[in-house]
Amino acid sequence: MKSLISTVTEKETERTYLVGAEFRSRTDVSIEESLDELAELAKTAGADVVASAMQRLEKPNPATFVGAGKAVEIAGECKALKIDTVIFDDELSPAQSRNLEELFQCKILDRTNLILDIFASRARTKEGKLQVELAQLRYLLPRLTGYWTHLSRQKGGIGMRGGEGESQLEVDRRKINERIDKLERELKSVRKQRETQRRGRRRHQWPLASLVGYTNAGKSTLFNELTGAEVLQEDQLFATLDPTTRRLQLPTNQNVLLSDTVGFIRKLPHRLVEAFKATLEEVTEADLLLHVVDVTHPHAEHHIDAVNEVLKEIGADDKPTLLVFNKIDLFERSGHANQWLARFENSFAVSAKTQEGFEGLFEELGAALRPIRRCLDLSVPHEDSAVMARLHEVGQVLEKDYNGEKAYLKVQVPPHLVAEFEPYVLME
Numbered sequence: 001m002k003s004l005i006s007t008v009t010e011k012e013t014e015r016t017y018l019v020g021a022e023f024r025s026r027t028d029v030s031i032e033e034s035l036d037e038l039a040e041l042a043k044t045a046g047a048d049v050v051a052s053a054m055q056r057l058e059k060p061n062p063a064t065f066v067g068a069g070k071a072v073e074i075a076g077e078c079k080a081l082k083i084d085t086v087i088f089d090d091e092l093s094p095a096q097s098r099n100l101e102e103l104f105q106c107k108i109l110d111r112t113n114l115i116l117d118i119f120a121s122r123a124r125t126k127e128g129k130l131q132v133e134l135a136q137l138r139y140l141l142p143r144l145t146g147y148w149t150h151l152s153r154q155k156g157g158i159g160m161r162g163g164e165g166e167s168q169l170e171v172d173r174r175k176i177n178e179r180i181d182k183l184e185r186e187l188k189s190v191r192k193q194r195e196t197q198r199r200g201r202r203r204h205q206w207p208l209a210s211l212v213g214y215t216n217a218g219k220s221t222l223f224n225e226l227t228g229a230e231v232l233q234e235d236q237l238f239a240t241l242d243p244t245t246r247r248l249q250l251p252t253n254q255n256v257l258l259s260d261t262v263g264f265i266r267k268l269p270h271r272l273v274e275a276f277k278a279t280l281e282e283v284t285e286a287d288l289l290l291h292v293v294d295v296t297h298p299h300a301e302h303h304i305d306a307v308n309e310v311l312k313e314i315g316a317d318d319k320p321t322l323l324v325f326n327k328i329d330l331f332e333r334s335g336h337a338n339q340w341l342a343r344f345e346n347s348f349a350v351s352a353k354t355q356e357g358f359e360g361l362f363e364e365l366g367a368a369l370r371p372i373r374r375c376l377d378l379s380v381p382h383e384d385s386a387v388m389a390r391l392h393e394v395g396q397v398l399e400k401d402y403n404g405e406k407a408y409l410k411v412q413v414p415p416h417l418v419a420e421f422e423p424y425v426l427m428e
Contacts, residue, residue: 017050017051017085018049019052019089020052022057032054034089039052047085051081062093085108089267092110115265127187134180137179206255208257210259211258211260212307213293214264215262215264217294218294220260243261244260250366251366252366253395254366254369265306288322290321291307291323295337295340304323326351327352328349328351373415375410376411378425378426382406382407390420391409395411395413395417
């Protein structure tokens with residue numbers, strides 16, 4: 001089984017040729033922009049991008065995706081350039097993949113295949129590896145036929161139906177289906193574990209905020225700077241795959257659980273969204289989303305739209321969201337950030353690298369999560385200094401007056417700690 005998957009996830013540096021198609025029905029992004037992103041994905045996977053081609057089409061050719069004549073033309077170029085792998089910017093059907101491999105006489109991958117390859121190289125936790133393998137097998141299952149074309153195939157006829165290739169094909173289909181069933185059971189167990197963790201969080205009444213954003217927007221850098229974690233941060237797509245959650249203590253003494261999640265991307269394969277539901281549940285269960293945007297990217301607005309589409313697909317588009325425009329330290333003029341802030345509500349400009357703008361972000365986080373806290377008016381004897389120290393430790397002291405017989409404090413505390421201070425609550 002591993003040998004089958006390895007045909008999709010080889011790690012040698014390969015000379016690659018990119019192919020994209022622009023359809024009249026797709027107006028959200030240009031073909032040039034999409035191919036640029038595909039090139040970044042290919043480089044992340046370790047490929048050497050040699051050349052690319054594009055074609056404008058009404059709809060995909062059912063046999064070769066691009067036009068038949070264009071396919072022959074590209075095949076000739078690939079032979080001349082000694083190309084090892086051709087990568088198409090859209091998902092290919094099993095028939096298209098087989099036809100193109102016969103024509104090009106080299107390895108054919110599509111965007112989904114490439115993303116799966118990157119995910120496989122990034123997964124570190126058991127959960128991440130299970131999710132990637134499940135997505136790979138679901139992708140591979142309808143494409144198995146092409147892996148057995150080298151085996152003998154007998155023509156139909158009485159007593160002549162079937163053959164060695166078909167027999168082996170059915171064996172592998174059964175094995176893959178059995179493995180998929182096992183992976184789904186294991187991931188179901190992972191979801192139960194995550195639900196247990198969430199129940200533990202709810203007992204502490206700590207709100208959960210999740211970082212979301214387009215891949216390579218600087219989420220992991222921001223996460224590390226906010227929480228002191230050491231999540232991998234690289235200038236590559238999908239540098240972080242497995243989710244990480246850490247406690248963030250705001251200047252107001254509010255405790256927030258902050259979760260760093262996998263980056264999104266345009267044309268994110270649906271099977272990946274399905275496989276990563278256990279991970280993406282961190283987003284759907286969050287009380288607040290921090291949508292991180294690389295504001296220096298020329299297509300930042302398209303990235304915002306792409307992330308919003310994925311959030312809608314997983315049912316998290318109605319979550320309270322703060323837009324965090326990152327990397328403002330790379331702006332030549334601060335006016336650029338102000339233009340973005342004026343266009344989008346609930347937005348903040350920060351630099352994860354220099355921590356510029358963190359103070360305003362903390363204030364907004366505290367304000368956005370404040371409804372989870374209870375406001376109390378307390379009268380505390382001066383000799384109960386331990387109580388006042390405790391209030392400063394776990395709550396936010398809004399007002400204080402030590403001039404009377406007892407100290408007066410107006411504080412905000414987590415709901416689960418209200419009972420601790422009830423003896424000091426002023427009656428209305």
